[in-house]
Amino acid sequence: MKKMLKGLGAALCVALPFLAQVPARAASAAANPAVDQTLVQRGAYLAQLGDCAACHTAPKGKPFAGGLPMSTPMGRIYVTNITPDAQTGIGGYTEADFARALREGVAKDGHNLYPAMPYPSYAKVNDDDVKALYAFFMHGVAPVQQANRESDIKWPLNMRWPLMLWNMAFLDKGAYRDKPGKDAAWNRGAYLVQGLGHCGSCHTPRGVAFQEVALDESGSGFLSGALLDDWFASNLTGEHNAGLGRWSDEDVRTFLKTGANRHASAFGAMTSVINNSTQAMSDQDVAAISAYLKSLPPAGGNAAQPYTYDPQATKVSLDRPANDAGARVYTAYCMHCHGVDGRGFAPMLAPLAGNPNVLAKNASSLINVTLNGTGDIVINGVPSPFPMPGFAAVLDDQQIADVLSFVRAGWNNGAPAVGVAEVAKLRQSTQAGR
Numbered sequence: 422m423k424k425m426l427k428g429l430g431a432a433l434c435v436a437l438p439f440l441a442q443v444p445a446r447a448a449s450a451a452a453n454p455a456v457d458q459t460l461v462q463r464g465a466y467l468a469q470l471g472d473c474a475a476c477h478t479a480p481k482g483k484p485f486a487g488g489l490p491m492s493t494p495m496g497r498i499y500v501t502n503i504t505p506d507a508q509t510g511i512g513g514y515t516e517a518d519f520a521r522a523l524r525e526g527v528a529k530d531g532h533n534l535y536p537a538m539p540y541p542s543y544a545k546v547n548d549d550d551v552k553a554l555y556a557f558f559m560h561g562v563a564p565v566q567q568a569n570r571e572s573d574i575k576w577p578l579n580m581r582w583p584l585m586l587w588n589m590a591f592l593d594k595g596a597y598r599d600k601p602g603k604d605a606a607w608n609r610g611a612y613l614v615q616g617l618g619h620c621g622s623c624h625t626p627r628g629v630a631f632q633e634v635a636l637d638e639s640g641s642g643f644l645s646g647a648l649l650d651d652w653f654a655s656n657l658t659g660e661h662n663a664g665l666g667r668w669s670d671e672d673v674r675t676f677l678k679t680g681a682n683r684h685a686s687a688f689g690a691m692t693s694v695i696n697n698s699t700q701a702m703s704d705q706d707v708a709a710i711s712a713y714l715k716s717l718p719p720a721g722g723n724a725a726q727p728y729t730y731d732p733q734a735t736k737v738s739l740d741r742p743a744n745d746a747g748a749r750v751y752t753a754y755c756m757h758c759h760g761v762d763g764r765g766f767a768p769m770l771a772p773l774a775g776n777p778n779v780l781a782k783n784a785s786s787l788i789n790v791t792l793n794g795t796g797d798i799v800i801n802g803v804p805s806p807f808p809m810p811g812f813a814a815v816l817d818d819q820q821i822a823d824v825l826s827f828v829r830a831g832w833n834n835g836a837p838a839v840g841v842a843e844v845a846k847l848r849q850s851t852q853a854g855r
């Protein structure tokens with residue numbers, strides 16, 4: 422089957438695991454004694470924090486040689502070659518050119534980059550880190566001759582000068598500055614989440630011009646959850662049902678390091694973030710991110726009752742599934758992994774009772790994961806043993822709506838039912854992208 426990548430989310434999902442490749446590429450620099458190895462190594466780590474490989478390394482492609490298609494509201498564009506090849510890559514970039522591309526979205530020849538490159542987040546990266554990243558891309562990455570591909574966007578929409586106006590309106594220039602009154606861990610976490618980690622590029626809702634509605638915790642809506650390429654990137658604020666309110670600091674750290682914890686598992690677009698980026702973070706950096714996220718007040722407040730587990734009503738319907746279409750599907754197709762009690766076998770098999778993704782108002786992720794399953798989470802080179810299978814070929818739209826409505830009502834989840842039209846729509850849009 423010819424696989425056509427649909428968008429940012431899908432693009433990130435399939436990026437090749439990058440972890441194991443760093444030492445091999447860094448080796449080329451070892452030959453040159455003038456190169457500061459420590460700086461190159463630090464740059465390699467920062468490139469993992471920034472997940473550059475997720476976009477710049479195409480599946481089966483050479484590291485950082487680009488070529489991956491990404492969809493934008495105006496049409497398809499192709500990620501560029503950022504290996505140090507002089508003709509087709511960024512070999513001719515000075516450190517200042519590199520800094521400008523990374524933080525201001527302007528290429529060496531002066532053309533504006535589309536904000537599909539997350540420079541509005543990378544704008545926060547400080548000079549020391551830019552220097553290390555530059556050293557890595559010049560000396561730790563093998564040059565690859567591979568010409569960039571023109572975008573499919575048609576004239577006049579392909580003109581790049583309007584991006585200058587976009588930048589004037591939405592680009593927040595200037596590296597991150599420590600916030601007084603906050604400790605070092607919090608500031609480090611804020612720097613990583615807002616900057617290199619570009620978590621908001623998926624988790625913050627976008628406004629009419631595709632801009633993130635807030636770039637830090639001072640703006641409402643920051644990390645409050647957003648739909649991107651048919652995945653809903655969860656609310657990461659302190660909201661206690663759909664957000665991280667019920668997660669301990671340790672829960673957050675475990676999720677970022679291993680892709681799963683007692684509440685939920687990574688799937689969809691988050692899989693590649695775990696595979697390529699967060700699992701490689703030092704314990705200190707993961708703890709900093711957790712400290713920062715756990716400090717975010719609940720977006721939209723915490724008016725709803727906090728979730729409490731109650732198996733009773735669900736147990737009754739599962740005892741007599743003939744009476745309940747959703748319970749019938751659950752018993753036949755889901756129960757052996759997610760359990761009669763809805764608690765799954767965490768962290769291997771995600772719980773559905775009290776899972777923030779199940780409680781979220783937007784059901785897109787639930788429908789998408791049930792239709793299409795998800796890519797493997799690969800931790801230290803080992804893929805997850807029982808990934809969620811896709812049911813698109815087995816269950817029709819009505820059955821998926823029934824079982825998800827059952828799951829959303831079950832075990833005291835109390836989330837709204839899923840409509841059959843919503844399932845049909847996602848089936849169509851996710852199949853078009855395959």
Ligand code: HEC
Pocket residue numbers: 429467468471472473474475476477491498499500501502503510511519522523528529533534535537538539554
């Ligand atoms: C979410 C996807 C994504 C991520 C993550 C990403 N980039 Fe990019 N990057 C792009 C796209 C798309 C372009 C090309 C944009 C265009 O053509 O307008 C680009 C362009 C660039 C360019 C300009 C090169 C040129 O000649 O076009 C540089 C330099 C660059 N990226 C560096 C990085 C670095 C360093 C990182 C990691 C810290 C990174 N990128 C992470 C998507 C991404």
Ligand code: HEC
Pocket residue numbers: 429430433613614618619620621622623624652653654655656657663664665673676685686687688689690691692694699710777778786
């Ligand atoms: C490419 C898009 C993307 C990026 C970038 C991204 N995420 Fe996610 N994230 C998602 C999606 C989609 C989900 C929902 C699926 C899931 O739970 O894994 C998610 C889920 C999560 C969850 C689990 C929340 C829950 O309730 O289950 C955490 C925690 C998280 N992300 C943290 C982060 C952090 C921290 C960063 C930045 C370092 C980040 N994410 C960057 C897409 C993304």
Ligand code: HEC
Pocket residue numbers: 684685686687688750751754755756757758759769770771772773776778779787790791795796798805807808809810812824825828
């Ligand atoms: C083979 C075991 C298995 C079966 C069968 C299965 N699942 Fe899953 N499911 C998983 C795993 C594992 C995850 C966590 C994501 C991952 O690692 O792939 C998951 C995740 C989910 C999620 C997202 C929750 C989260 O935080 O990860 C939902 C919703 C879900 N499953 C619903 C269903 C439904 C509905 C059915 C039946 C139609 C079903 N599952 C059948 C293994 C299974």
